[in-house]
Amino acid sequence: MNTQHRFQLDFQKTSEYCVKHNESKIQIGGRTVCKSCCIESVQVGNKKHQDQVDHSIREKHFASAMLPTRYADCGFKNYNITNDGQRISKAECLNFARTIISGGSKNLVMTGRTGTGKTHLACAVARNVMNNKKYARYITSEDMATDVSNAWKKADDSEASAIYRYTEYDLLIIDEYGLHDQHESRLQLVHKVLYSRYDAKKPTMIISNFTLAELRNSLGDRLWSRLQHDGLIQVECNWADARLSA
Incomplete structure (x- = not known):
């Protein structure tokens, strides 16, 4: 089986609508979500993690002085x-x-x-x-x-x-x-x-x-x-x- 197909998630558009992003929501893994909202959530999570890493590095940086x-x-x-x-x-x-x-x-x-x-x-x-x-x-x-x-x-x-x-x-x-x-x-x-x-x-x-x-x-x-x-x-x-x- 093709690896790409094996890991592809089955999703379809629904009748629900995301007002924030002006787009239809999709059903994936038993959940109804807005694709753009999911992307934003991941980006926010990544930024929060990076901010924590940067803060930790800065503290160690200052402590070493x-x-x-x-x-x-x-x-x-x-x-x-x-x-x-x-x-x-x-x-x-x-x-x-x-x-x-x-x-x-x-x-x-x-x-x-x-x-x-x-x-x-x-x-x-x-x-x-x-x-x-x-x-x-x-x-x-x-x-x-x-x-x-x-x-x-x-x-x-x-x-x-x-x-x-x-x-x-x-x-x-x-x-x-x-x-x-x-x-x-x-x-x-x-x-x-x-x-x-x-x-x-x-x-x-x-x-x-x-x-x-x-x-x-x-x-x-x-x-x-x-x-x-x-x-x-x-x-x-x-x-x-x-x-x-x-």
Whole structure:
């Protein structure tokens, strides 16, 4: 028997009528249905399933970025602006996010005292980038140095592999640069990641409580030069600690 005929369902038009689609209903499998209604139902079901899959992927995508829980919902819309410096900083970070989304490889350094909203803006950048199907990763400089230095202790890892992992992200945000990473050997590991990302033309965001001059001195002339090669946005947050005034 022909396979096509074997699986063909027996249906016939009925006297019932679908007002919605202006067509006769058919009888199939003992049921009277509108063919167009059935097609719409399947399409709606498929879309609902795809939406669930997309939502699950998005949640895993955002979770892998490791944004701090306190800042997980921080965006540009809920960034509080009370002075011109904050307005400029937000604009620069928004421009940086758009550059990454369009495939650019600029870098950004953000300096200033604690409590000035640097991490909020960094997470806003990350969220915008990830909403456009790019991969971002947030990590402190200390934790990244520790992860890379401990790689050799694992049977299935190495320093090179660890550096490669941090190189793969479309955006890497290194927070608290200079806080607990100034031992020469640890600082070298952080710099190796930065050099690797420069070679791969991947944008990096560095956040520090250093002044801009102190950060440049810590990074060194060779690395500072490389950060500027594809364009370097410099954001200085010099206003008061918002946590103390809260």
